[in-house]
Amino acid sequence: QVQLQESGPGLVKPSETLSLTCAVSGFSISSDYCWGWIRQPPGKGLEWIGNICHSGNTYYNPSLKSRVTMSVDTSKNQFSLKLSSVTAADTAVYYCARVFGDYCDYWGQGTLVTVSS
Amino acid sequence: QSVLTQPPSASGTPGQRVTISCSGSTSNIGSNYVYWYQQLPGTAPKLVIYSNNQRPSGVPDRFSGSKSGTSASLAISGLRSEDEADYYCAAWDDSLSGPGFGGGTKLTVL
Numbered sequence: 001q002v003q004l005q006e007s008g009p010g011l012v013k014p015s016e017t018l019s020l021t022c023a024v025s026g027f028s029i030s031s032d033y034c035w036g037w038i039r040q041p042p043g044k045g046l047e048w049i050g051n052i053c054h055s056g057n058t059y060y061n062p063s064l065k066s067r068v069t070m071s072v073d074t075s076k077n078q079f080s081l082k083l084s085s086v087t088a089a090d091t092a093v094y095y096c097a098r099v100f101g102d103y104c105d106y107w108g109q110g111t112l113v114t115v116s117s
Numbered sequence: 118q119s120v121l122t123q124p125p126s127a128s129g130t131p132g133q134r135v136t137i138s139c140s141g142s143t144s145n146i147g148s149n150y151v152y153w154y155q156q157l158p159g160t161a162p163k164l165v166i167y168s169n170n171q172r173p174s175g176v177p178d179r180f181s182g183s184k185s186g187t188s189a190s191l192a193i194s195g196l197r198s199e200d201e202a203d204y205y206c207a208a209w210d211d212s213l214s215g216p217g218f219g220g221g222t223k224l225t226v227l
Contacts, residue, residue, distance in 0.1 A: 046207075099216075103152045109160070
């Protein structure tokens, strides 16, 4: 069974870099799939952040592209997200997910990241 | 604002049939499959419809999806209290090169 689990600091200061990791179990991250990050501000809808594929190709939401970096660590079967120069508007629950074709089929439980001094 | 447009709320009484609409454009719904997610409070989204009108294993046949042009809809028949949740539509957006989501519809079972 495919399982994903986000981890990282729950509190980040403004202007700093948000860093999250998604550990994948029950499935090899090296398989022919993409892996994505989606976020949900409190009380609001879902926003796609970006995908990283087994090929190493990355696809980022244009609205966040200048601040986003994604990477994969096949030795640990996990992938990561870095979002730089954060502001209060980046406060959200961050989800990682497996991208099956053109949709997300397996999701992590989500982790709340608050941007505050 | 969200890539896809949904009404913010919908409601119905137990046993009723409710529909939730989702509007997009030629770069998303008009040229790609539509997906629907159910999100209960404090939990991750759960897929209830994929590829416009297919149900994953375990999703009751009370849930159905349809698509026409650049719009789609989710229908829930025989409404039950446990259906009360937020529902999100999604479709790959060719301009984004990623999935676009609707703003979500909060379904209340009266």
